[in-house]
Amino acid sequence: MKCRLCQNDNLSTIYKVTDIPVFQNKVYATVSEAQNIMTGNVKLVVCLKCGFIFNSAFDKKVMSYDAQYQNEQAHSPYFQRYLGELIELFAEKRFQELKIIEIGCGKGYFLEMLRVDFFHRP
Numbered sequence: 001m002k003c004r005l006c007q008n009d010n011l012s013t014i015y016k017v018t019d020i021p022v023f024q025n026k027v028y029a030t031v032s033e034a035q036n037i038m039t040g041n042v043k044l045v046v047c048l049k050c051g052f053i054f055n056s057a058f059d060k061k062v063m064s065y066d067a068q069y070q071n072e073q074a075h076s077p078y079f080q081r082y083l084g085e086l087i088e089l090f091a092e093k094r095f096q097e098l099k100i101i102e103i104g105c106g107k108g109y110f111l112e113m114l115r116v117d118f119f120h121r122p
């Protein structure tokens, strides 16, 4: 195994767990379906040359983002209010000059709010 960024092979394991659910955001129609979910392993390693941390046990073959996958949080009125407060904070602090990076944007709800509510303000 080599670092996926710099190809160095001097890696150190920092965390390991086996047989955990591959997805945390899937909705299943039956209890039986939910009890027979795909599991996988996590082995986090750190590259001792560049510091990159990654799951060396990652298996893209088990990743299936199908119709059962649901990670949208924006159905929650509480979460919607929180996002609105963030946009108000950006406006108050005049963050227009900054770059905003959202990591793990899901279906892009917050980005859409920014586009409509923030960048089109008078």
Ligand SMILES: [Zn+2]
Binding pocket: 003, 004, 005, 006, 007, 008, 047, 048, 049, 050, 051, 052
């Ligand atoms: Zn590296």
